[in-house]
Amino acid sequence: MDAIIIENVSKSYGAIPAVSDVSLSIKPGELFGLIGPDGAGKTTLFKILVTLLLPDTGRATVAGYDVVKDYKTLRKLVGYMPGRFSLYPDLSVQENLAFFATVFGTTIRQNYHLIQEIYAQLEPFKNRRAGQLSGGMKQKLALCCALIHKPDVLFLDEPTTGVDAVSRKEFWDMLRQLNERGLTTLVSTPYMDEASRCDRVAFMQTGTVLAVDTPLAITRRFKKRLYAVRAADTYSLIHDLRLAPFTESCYAFGEFLHLTVKSAAVTEEQIGRYLREKNHRTIEIHSIQPGIEDTFMALMTQTQPTA
Ligand SMILES: Nc1ncnc2c1ncn2[C@@H]1O[C@H](COP(=O)(O)OP(=O)(O)OP(=O)(O)O)[C@@H](O)[C@H]1O
Numbered sequence: 001m002d003a004i005i006i007e008n009v010s011k012s013y014g015a016i017p018a019v020s021d022v023s024l025s026i027k028p029g030e031l032f033g034l035i036g037p038d039g040a041g042k043t044t045l046f047k048i049l050v051t052l053l054l055p056d057t058g059r060a061t062v063a064g065y066d067v068v069k070d071y072k073t074l075r076k077l078v079g080y081m082p083g084r085f086s087l088y089p090d091l092s093v094q095e096n097l098a099f100f101a102t103v104f105g106t107t108i109r110q111n112y113h114l115i116q117e118i119y120a121q122l123e124p125f126k127n128r129r130a131g132q133l134s135g136g137m138k139q140k141l142a143l144c145c146a147l148i149h150k151p152d153v154l155f156l157d158e159p160t161t162g163v164d165a166v167s168r169k170e171f172w173d174m175l176r177q178l179n180e181r182g183l184t185t186l187v188s189t190p191y192m193d194e195a196s197r198c199d200r201v202a203f204m205q206t207g208t209v210l211a212v213d214t215p216l217a218i219t220r221r222f223k224k225r226l227y228a229v230r231a232a233d234t235y236s237l238i239h240d241l242r243l244a245p246f247t248e249s250c251y252a253f254g255e256f257l258h259l260t261v262k263s264a265a266v267t268e269e270q271i272g273r274y275l276r277e278k279n280h281r282t283i284e285i286h287s288i289q290p291g292i293e294d295t296f297m298a299l300m301t302q303t304q305p306t307a
Helices: 042-049 071-077 093-103 112-125 135-147 165-180 192-197 215-220 234-243 268-277 292-301
Strands: 004-013 016-026 031-035 057-062 078-081 153-157 184-189 200-205 208-213 226-230 247-253 256-261 284-288
Touching (some): 004 042, 016 057, 016 200, 031 192, 042 057, 042 153, 042 184, 071 078, 078 135, 093 135, 112 135, 135 153, 135 165, 165 192, 192 215, 192 292, 208 292, 215 292, 226 234, 226 268, 234 247, 234 256, 247 292, 268 284
Parallel strands (some): 031 184, 031 200, 078 153
Antiparallel strands (some): 004 016, 004 057, 200 208, 226 284
């Protein structure tokens, strides 16, 4: 049986629809990513799954238990790391962890093996107050607190938001290690580049799921020709390319612009000629393979027919 089953779940806040008719299933042992911009409905869906919010319609089960009827049982079986840190800033690292262990009727010693590798990095600071830790350290402690009662399913709501690139990478490495031990994990993120770290991802926007698949299969949905373009003046480059008759979409991507064109017949030479006519200098144009972010951008702007 699937570890998480979501069937036609909807939730509104008054007149604001936050989650609209979402259905998804997550297999045991999957590291599953919910990718979407702010306001997509990720947090609302997480709160429903960890029994903190009732859905208006639809049903969901986690580890075989109904999120409404079986909420008491379920709360013991899930680990939840909310988007905003759930730590007590005035308690030390060790006290925070002991607190979460006690709430779930366990001890640090009993389940230490589950967090050992992560906690080892926190040990030198174990007497420091949680409020005094760096973002990356807080995130590791919050993960330890979500794991200390040996949950069957782990829910991490935007765990890498606001932490530096190195900590983000370390965090995903830790999630992969936990996953290799069989822990089912649902993790949300607004960072599209993190999608490739997941076994499967669902891409969510304005309360609905636009695509669910492996990162590779999602990338393969992108059927258009894609160009990376760069020139001396990026600002007027984006302006001119967006006005070009051949352009379908054009957006900034690191130091290059990513450009899709309306017809496969549009060549690099044509694009180059158009840009030279507009007085651009040091022009570089390459045909490139799409990444997962390109597919997500296309899904978001609905310019890309999907397979
Ligand atoms: N308590 C609330 N009252 C009213 N509207 C809310 C409430 N919580 C969320 N919303 C609205 O519901 C929609 C979905 O919000 P949600 O927090 O679930 O999205 P999210 O993808 O987690 O984004 P974020 O990263 O901004 O939290 C948004 O339009 C948001 O403004």
